[in-house]
Amino acid sequence: MSVPQPERPYVVELREVTKEYGGGVRALRGVSLLVERGELVAIAGPSGSGKSTLLHLIGTLDRPTTGTVRIAGHDVAGLSDRELSALRARHLGFVFQQFHLAPGVSALDNVADGLLYSGTPLRARRDRAAAALERVGLGHRLGHRPNQLSGGEQQRVAVARAVAGDPPLLLADEPTGNLDSAAGGEVLGVLRDLHAAGTTIAVITHDPEIAEWCPRQVRVRDGRVVADAGAGTGRRPPGPNPKRTPEPAPDAGTAGAAKGAPR
Amino acid sequence: MTRQRPAPARLGPSDVLRTGAAGLRTRPARVVLSALGIAIGIATMIAVLGISSSSREQLLRQLDRLGTNLLTVAPGQTMFGEEAKLPVEALGMVRRIGPVRTASATGTVDTTIRRTDRIPKAVTGGIAVQAATADLLTTLEGRVVTGAWLNAATEARPAVVLGAKAAERLGISRTGVQVWMGERWFTVVGVLGPMPLAPEIERSALVGFPAAEKYLAFDGHPTTVYERSAEESVEAVRAVLPRTVNPENPEEVTVSRPSDALAARAAAASAFTNLLLGLGAVALLVGGVGVANTMVISVLERRKEIGLRRSLGATRGQVRLQFLAESLLLSALGGIAGAVLGGLATAGYALSRDWPPVVPAWAFAGAVGATLVIGTLAGLYPAMRAARLSPTVALATT
Secondary structure, three states, rough: OOOOOOOOEEEEEEEEEEEOOOOEEEEEEEEEEEEEOOOOOEEEEEOOOHHHHHHHHHOOOOOOOOOEEOOOEHHHHHHHHHHHHHHHHHHHEEEOOOOOOOOOOOHHHHHHHHHHHHHOOOOHHHHHHHHHHHOOOOOOOOOOHHHHHOHHHHHHHHHHHHHHHOOEEEEEEOOOOOOOOHHHHHHHHHHHHHHHHOEEEEEEEEOOOHHHHOEEEEEEEEEEEEEEOOOHHHOOOOOOOOOOOOOOOOOOOOOOOOOOOOO | OOOOOOOOOOOOHHHHHHHHHHHHOOOOOEEEEEHHHHHHHHHHHHHHHHHHHHHHHHHHHHHHOOOOEEEEEEOOOOOOOOOOOOOOOOHHHHOOOOOOOEOOOOEEEEEEEOOOOOOOOOOOOEEEEEEEOOHHHHOOOOOOEEEEOOOOOOOHOOEEEEEEEHHHHHHHOOOOEEEEEOOOEEEEEEOOOOOOOOOHHHEEEEEEEEHHHHHOOOOOOOOOEEEEEEEHHHHHHHHHHHHHHHHOHHHHHEEEEEHHHHHHHHOOOOEEEEEHHHHHHHHHHHHHHHHHHHHHHHHHHHHHHHHHHHHHHHOHHHHHHHHHHHHHHHHHHHHHHHHHHHHHHHHHHHHHOOOOOOOHHHHHHHHHHHHHHHHHHHHHHHHHHHHHHHHHHHOOOO
């Protein structure tokens, strides 16, 4: 497959992007965003700010109303629905707030299914899935089913599924949103390791502390980018975990519990 | 743009099957229930076809065993519409035809057979009294169940051999019993077995020609001549029989082939079979609706999975294929279960009737075809719906 050319080092390239939904709802009002390879970027904003729309556009799950979206060098406007699917299969990995693991299927096969649409044979899919689970620290849980895993472990399986194919870009949509702070800490630790190994990661979050944790923050409000340190600044390692890791979370199990970090 | 356009990878057949089966594995109870409808439909149709062809096979084998080379000659009607008679020499003439191997005759005797002389004459029980030549049993390839057939000695004596049904109606199952025929007692010397090619003999009481003439005022005119020839010359013999039997009035002679009736029965599919086939088809249709319903619900429930698969890089076509494969698998499971059940039902019924169990191969082929068609039709609409779902909407499902 194509490798990003040197004159285009951007993994994500949005120029003057707008998105309008039916009924005149303007979710994005001219967003420009450049992400280089190897960055760890937080796309942060309150709900309704347009960050979910931004995620859909970067994830090529939707198309802009106007403006240019280029992912891994491919102009989304010039690609058919089939070609966009292929782009997602090879260049993008998704992690969702709700894990989206298949019930009753082992962690190994859940991760292996992430490679199903990339044309990898079954045996190779399983080998790479085992390696990916090893990377997120679940090498000992290959045969466990989702209901036999904790929330943090389930989300780490989902991360393994997203990175099993070594995509140039990992999109994490509120990855700790359904986890208590200890489990959220596990997941952030995995993202830190992936970042250290060179994966480009965009974390979409409404949580200011997780945004602070990322070396580069893109703040979105009312469909516009209101603050951005600029392309390339996300290459630095992230800050210390926003959680007091040794202490178990007092409100474990509460949705959106990734809070209570020291300042 | 010089960049190569991304092209989706093709899913291999085994991957298509795996994704199709994935949805079924997690909901076994639903799979069993929705496949059941198809299974019942297929089982009904296979069993109906199997049982009717087993019965046909039974008839054909019987025909094979009995042979189709038996012809019967009977008097027809004269030009003036009266009952004709066969000449007394008819049997001798038939025997002189080259390819004829054996020929025998029976002649209706105008009398009745009763258990005692106290029973009124009108109560005949539907039993005919007939004179028979001594080689009749050979020609008909019949069998004596008890006692003996008429021989040179008994055919001139007041001795009678009963056909299977006649014996049953008279309530006689052993020899030595006296029966009242005409104006005197006859002794039962034998009882015959069933004769599928000559059911009229089953309902007869048979005495020898000489005895019939001597004791029962028989006129000696045969009423039926039975004749067997080589299989290949049956048609030739049939052509010359009327002229041989009655050279003066060949048109007064009727020739028939008793095996034709059996062959016709084997060829006819009964209206009952068609009715049951129709019922099976209705069950199959209902089963198909059940599968379609299950698939629609499955697509509604699995919107998140569809969204996930789209984000993993599945094309619309691959999502469509997954749900079509699931629907096909579901109906194939029903079809296989139905074929097995139908086969077992056929075997059970046929064996209980002592028939050879036969299910025609085309019935199984038809079942496979029907299953595939139903699976496709039932899965098409849900699969289209799944494929049309936009990934963002699918993922936003709570």
